[in-house]
Amino acid sequence: MKRTYISLLVLLILVLFSGSLYAESIVATISGLKNNPEAYKGKEITISGFFSVWKNAPGAPPVSRSDWVICDKDKNGIYCTGSMPCDEETGELEAYWKPIDVKGIVEIKDDQPFIRVTSTKASTPKIEKMVSVRQIILNQHEMIGQYVGLMGVLAKGHGIKGDRMYILADPTGGIRIGRTTKLYPKGTILHIRGIVAADEYGIPMIDQVEIISAKVD
Numbered sequence: 033m034k035r036t037y038i039s040l041l042v043l044l045i046l047v048l049f050s051g052s053l054y055a056e057s058i059v060a061t062i063s064g065l066k067n068n069p070e071a072y073k074g075k076e077i078t079i080s081g082f083f084s085v086w087k088n089a090p091g092a093p094p095v096s097r098s099d100w101v102i103c104d105k106d107k108n109g110i111y112c113t114g115s116m117p118c119d120e121e122t123g124e125l126e127a128y129w130k131p132i133d134v135k136g137i138v139e140i141k142d143d144q145p146f147i148r149v150t151s152t153k154a155s156t157p158k159i160e161k162m163v164s165v166r167q168i169i170l171n172q173h174e175m176i177g178q179y180v181g182l183m184g185v186l187a188k189g190h191g192i193k194g195d196r197m198y199i200l201a202d203p204t205g206g207i208r209i210g211r212t213t214k215l216y217p218k219g220t221i222l223h224i225r226g227i228v229a230a231d232e233y234g235i236p237m238i239d240q241v242e243i244i245s246a247k248v249d
Contacts, residue, residue, distance in 0.1 A: 062104040069145035072138040082177050083130045094141040114149030126154045127239040129177045129229045160225040166204030172236045181225040188218050208237040221247040
């Protein structure tokens with residue numbers, strides 16, 4: 033009986049100890065990780081930022097050419113190696129500057145920290161800030177990554193390479209918008225919300241577009 037009791041006690045201690053090994057990861061910031069990488073080396077962290085694909089890279093990729101970058105709002109980047117963030121429904125790669133959370137193990141190479149990714153998750157804020165096209169164009173760097181709402185008229189045009197694109201025009205200007213779940217005719221009055229991003233030429237656009245209302249004249 034005594035031996036059974038001791039065995040159960042030892043088992044309980046082992047369970048509690050193993051539970052501590054799998055405790056929740058440390059919540060870190062990109063600036064904190066870059067300023068003091070040794071404090072996080074070998075530890076599992078969760079970090080929030082913006083999906084920067086291969087832009088704003090802090091030097092050469094540490095593991096392979098497939099390594100990608102997560103940035104903070106000031107475009108301070110850290111490399112991630114592992115699966116890129118993808119849309120859970122479509123499987124497509126998330127848009128540039130999409131807000132994401134990354135969980136992984138911190139490693140260091142050439143004095144630069146990077147994250148060996150175990151999971152990624154994209155998120156979309158629920159409350160948008162109503163803005164005009166002019167506000168976005170004049171304050172592009174500050175607006176990148178923000179979740180905004182706009183009202184305007186749908187127009188169509190062509191990009192630099194001749195590709196067709198959709199434009200939302202309000203009294204202050206026009207801005208390119210990403211794909212929508214439904215096609216509307218030119219001249220439709222739209223209330224949309226989405227994330228301010230930049231296309232491959234660095235020109236501001238609205239991505240992850242959601243149609244709030246549409247009125248066809």
